[in-house]
Amino acid sequence: xxxxxxxxxxxxxxxxxxxxxxxxxxxxxxxxxxxxxxxxxxxxxxxxxxxxxxxxxxxxxxxxxxxxxxxxxxxxxxxxxxxxxxxxxxxxxxxxxxxxxxxxx
Amino acid sequence: xxxxxxxxxxxxxxxxxxxxxxxxxxxxxxxxxxxxxxxxxxxxxxxxxxxxxxxxxxxxxxxxxxxxxxxxxxxxxxxxxxxxxxxxxxxxxxxxxxxxxxxxxxxxxxxxxxxxxxxxxxxxxxxxxxxxxxxxxxxxxxxxxxxxxxxxxxxxxxxxxxxxxxxxxxxxxxxxxxxxxxxxxxxxxxxxxxxxxxxxxxxxxxxxxxxxxxxxxxxxxxxxxxxxxxxxxxxxxxxxxxxxxxxxxxxxxxxxxxxxxxxxxxxxxxxxxxxxxxxxxxxxxxxxxxxxxxxxxxxxx
Numbered sequence: 419x420x421x422x423x424x425x426x427x428x429x430x431x432x433x434x435x436x437x438x439x440x441x442x443x444x445x446x447x448x449x450x451x452x453x454x455x456x457x458x459x460x461x462x463x464x465x466x467x468x469x470x471x472x473x474x475x476x477x478x479x480x481x482x483x484x485x486x487x488x489x490x491x492x493x494x495x496x497x498x499x500x501x502x503x504x505x506x507x508x509x510x511x512x513x514x515x516x517x518x519x520x521x522x523x
Numbered sequence: 524x525x526x527x528x529x530x531x532x533x534x535x536x537x538x539x540x541x542x543x544x545x546x547x548x549x550x551x552x553x554x555x556x557x558x559x560x561x562x563x564x565x566x567x568x569x570x571x572x573x574x575x576x577x578x579x580x581x582x583x584x585x586x587x588x589x590x591x592x593x594x595x596x597x598x599x600x601x602x603x604x605x606x607x608x609x610x611x612x613x614x615x616x617x618x619x620x621x622x623x624x625x626x627x628x629x630x631x632x633x634x635x636x637x638x639x640x641x642x643x644x645x646x647x648x649x650x651x652x653x654x655x656x657x658x659x660x661x662x663x664x665x666x667x668x669x670x671x672x673x674x675x676x677x678x679x680x681x682x683x684x685x686x687x688x689x690x691x692x693x694x695x696x697x698x699x700x701x702x703x704x705x706x707x708x709x710x711x712x713x714x715x716x717x718x719x720x721x722x723x724x725x726x727x728x729x730x731x732x733x734x735x736x737x738x739x740x741x742x743x744x745x746x747x748x749x750x751x752x753x754x755x756x757x758x759x760x761x762x763x764x765x766x767x768x769x770x771x772x773x774x775x776x777x778x779x780x781x782x783x784x785x786x787x788x789x790x791x792x793x794x795x796x797x798x799x800x801x802x803x804x805x806x807x808x809x810x811x812x813x814x815x816x817x818x819x820x821x822x823x824x
Contacts, residue, residue, distance in 0.1 A: 419566065419569055419570075440538075440555075440574070445598040450573055450574065452557065454557060469569070499571060
């Protein structure tokens with residue numbers, strides 16, 4: 419396993435009031451993303467545990483793109499990765515911020 | 524959830540199944556992903572972990588009726604029982620005994636997780652014992668089988684202890700899975716790639732016809748919810764007379780079907796006129812044929 423951690427500047431704070439959101443599953447080519455509210459509204463921390471070693475550059479690019487495009491400030495995002503492709507990772511992250519901003523049931 | 528909209532149970536995740544099964548906003552999760560109760564064993568094998576260890580447990584309501592629920596995630600490690608996964612279900616069942624609360628388990632499992640086999644085997648035994656205690660306390664344990672991993676190995680033993688089982692055509696229930704049989708006995712004995720054979724031997728229709736399960740439903744989340752409710756409405760019987768009746772039925776099954784070669788042979792002997800047609804039948808025609816031919820179980824398998 420390889421663990422990675424990125425502390426990123428987030429241009430927009432995450433919406434909504436949900437405390438946590440979880441999307442995805444740990445399966446081949448898939449990943450789970452746990453989003454929790456923590457820290458400053460202009461920061462986003464992303465921690466990754468991945469079965470596929472040696473892709474830190476790709477993770478850096480995908481996570482940087484994510485915080486630029488999505489409202490991810492004030493979140494700590496923890497990922498368990500089963501070897502997902504970058505496009506799958508981007509979709510799951512987008513899905514995660516969408517779920518955490520949904521109104522609570 | 525939109526009424527009348529089809530949501531495949533087979534394709535759904537564990538969390539989506541609970542969403543569909545339970546009344547809106549009635550679910551409270553125990554030991555949720557934020558608690559990070561992950562497997563202590565998988566890192567030894569350099570394998571990724573999942574925050575809920577592949578099972579979601581908690582309390583909720585079905586049509587206003589309070590239940591404890593568990594749903595396995597078949598896509599994570601084949602829904603297999605590891606130490607934490609098993610302990611979460613054991614704990615839920617023990618709570619059910621203390622509360623005398625009915626339990627619904629959405630199975631989706633290949634059995635014990637081989638990377639933590641000893642802990643997984645112990646968990647299976649603990650869960651079976653815990654189900655007996657729930658039933659002795661007068662509550663029900665209903666199993667739902669229709670996931671992509673089926674219900675195999677230790678999971679099938681646990682299913683066998685349930686008060687009632689609900690299955691879809693896609694559901695498979697068997698102690699040994701197709702690959703296990705082929706590996707041990709050869710492809711001449713059982714060709715695991717022959718999907719029609721797998722379904723004739725372990726699939727939902729076969730299990731329903733031979734009385735291995737109690738209710739047959741469409742591969743639809745709303746149908747599983749209705750099935751769970753119907754199963755919960757059955758009397759919570761659990762006594763020696765019932766177990767003796769089931770033992771007698773199983774002995775009779777052996778003399779009646781022991782020399783049968785294929786699922787279709789069994790269905791013919793049960794009185795199904797065109798047994799070869801059974802796999803192609805839609806739910807309603809199948810249920811029509813099954814009524815009057817299928818063996819009814821005695822709440823034990």
